[in-house]
Amino acid sequence: MAKAKKLTVFERGRIVELHKQGLSQRAIAAEVGRSKKVILHFSKDPQGYGTKKSSGRPKKISPALSRRIRMAVRQDTGRSSSQIKAITGADCSPITIRRHLRRKGFKNKKRLQRPRLLQRHKIARLDFARSTKHGTFKGGRKFIL
The missing domain is CATH 1.10.10 (Arc Repressor Mutant, subunit A)
Structure with missing residues (x-):
């Protein structure tokens, strides 16, 4: 289950004020809109709230x-x-x-291994297209590109 966000400074001050007024933890939780557990943990140690170091392995990629x-x-x-x-x-x-x-949503695809199309290749392709500009289909009909 995901963790909720920490109490903001405003919420902390509001909890302290409501606690001084004598409201119960359930009433404070309803007023602030947070769980009873977070109210309980904050009211036990207001100065130490949110200072515990996070456990676990640190991320390699910042x-x-x-x-x-x-x-x-x-x-x-x-x-x-x-x-x-x-x-x-x-x-x-x-x-x-x-x-x-x-x-992050990137897909790894291997590039197709093809030789680079050099200028001489482009010239050869154009020459081929010009030489076969007028041709015939198998059926004998002519076509023009």
Whole structure:
């Protein structure tokens, strides 16, 4: 289950005032619009509320690094994850970058392996088109391009 947002400064002040007025935790929760549990935990230790360090493994990719990775992909979609790592200076593996991009909605597709279309290829194609400009179908009917 997802965590709710922390109490704002305004909500904290409101809880303290309502507590001084002698309202019950249930009444305060209804007035503020938050759960009874959060009111209970805040009223037990108002100074210590929200100061507990979050447990768990820290993320390898920070929000700033995430933006740099996505910008590098948008600039050139043909880059490999190793190239993206080198460009962004990420301190993680290429697999982590691929996983991150997949979570952000990018699909990894392998590029088709084709030779580059050079100027001589373009000229050869034009020459071929000009030479076969007038031709015939198998049935003997003529066509003009």
